[in-house]
Amino acid sequence: MSKEKEKSLEELRKKTQEDCVHQSLVAGGKAAGWALATAGAIVFMANQYLPAFRTSLGVSGKTALIVSPAFGMYFLQSELTMNECARKRKWTLYESQH
Secondary structure (H helix, E strand, O other), X not given: OOHHHHHHHHHHHHHHHHHHHHHHHHHHXXXXXXXXXXXXXXXXXXXXXXXXXXHHOOHHXXXXXXXXXXXXXXXXXXXXXXXXXXXXXXXXXXXXXX
């Protein structure tokens, strides 16, 4: 391979890698936002209308019920998006080499 082609291939690798990371961060952020809104609404409603829920958990327990799904959804969606993008990236790099 010529040096020019290697250089352009390396630039393509860096650009697609940056695109994958950006897509992963955005998708994870959206998923975390939805999880925060959903879990927050459920915990709020349970706290308002269920006396047993209100007295059985402290503030930190209720906060954990809201934050834990958000972290989980962020990491899950980020990983799934990164894997999907890496598959597409592999084929993009393969096609550019041939």
